[in-house]
Amino acid sequence: MKELIDLSNLPQHIAVIMDGNGRWAKRQGAARVFGHRNAIKAVREATEGCAELGIKHLTLYTFSTENWGRPKFEIDALMQLLVHTIRAEIPTLTENNVRLTTIGDTTSLPRACRAELEEAIQLTEGNTGLNLILALSYSGKWDIVEATKKLAQQVKNGTLTPDQIDEDLFNQALATEGIANVDLMIRTGGDHRISNFMLWQLAYAELYVINDVFWPDFRKPHLWEAILTYQGRERRFGKISEQLVK
Template sequence: MKELIDLSNLPRHIAVIMDGNGRWAKQKGAARVFGHRNAIKAVREVTEGCAELGVKHLTLYTFSTENWGRPKLEIDALMQLLVHTIRAEIPTLMENNVRLSTIGDTKTLPGSCRNELDEAMRLTENNTGLNLILALSYSGKWDLVEATRKIAAQVKAGLLSPEQIDEDTINQALATEGIPDVDLMIRTGGDHRISNFMLWQLAYAELYIINDVFWPDFRKPHLWEAVLTYQGRERRFGKISEQLVK
């Protein structure tokens, strides 16, 4: 399947809602955290798959602002898992020339998580391949609120007038400053919603929902299929088909 992909027409930015860990574990009669532990393989697969293709940016919805409302036991287990995973995956990131970065309100994360993230980003900052972005303590509404505050502060300081505010102003104030909007969003687990994820950046993204696969079972062939589906769609951006013909 991979050989069918047109490498000249890749999505620049793929985003993934990694859904279904808890339901996967429940099917197996295990606790939810068992699903989170078994999701690490899927993260490695999608990261390596995007790096192999030459995709420039991959954003994984790792922990949303709403996830803080989950049971404390699950949150604590997730944070511990995050620390151990980041530490263990650094050799894989280096081998695949992947640079790690984050978006979100990361100051709300435990200190151990922030330290591991900072170290991993420092070690991979000179890698020139895939930019792997972990959305941590992130939500689309949080991003827009923070961007609005930044712009309001600029207006208050006299650095910007309300009449000067345009799409570029907002793009530059978002957590994803300098990163292109999402071209392809993949969601596992079958739910057909974007769950407060990158609300501005998903404006014209192609959505690919996998109904019968939970995230722990996601593998490279699922990524290939998603990219092939993306390449088979006509992206009009509000225009009509005839206008796209060169």
């Protein structure tokens, strides 16, 4: 399937809602945390698959602002898992020339998580391949509110006037400053919603929902299929077919 992909028509930025860990674990008769632990291979497969193709950016919806409302024992387990996973994956990231970055309110994360993240970001910052973005304590609404605050502060300081604010300026104020907007969003688990994820950046993304696969079972062939579907779609960005340059 990989050989069918047109390398001249790749999405620059793929975003993934990694859904279904809890339901996957329930099918195994296990606790939700068991699903999170078994999702690490899926993360590795998605990352390596994007790196192999030359995708520029991969954003994984790792932990939303709403996830803080989950039971404390699940949050604690998730944070511990995050620390151990980042530590273990640094050699693999480097081997695949992957640079790790984050978006979100990372100041709200436990100190150990922040320390591991900062170390991994520093150790991989020289890598020039895929930019792997972990959305941590992130939501689309949070991102838009924070961007609005930044611009409002500039107006208050007298360095910006309201009339100067346009889409480009707002893009620059978002957490994804300097990163292309999302071309393809993949969601596992079958739910057809974007769950407060990158609301601005997803404005013209192609959506691909995998109905019969939970995230722990996601593998490279699922990625290939999503990209092939993306390449078969006509992206009009509000125009009509006849206006597109062939």
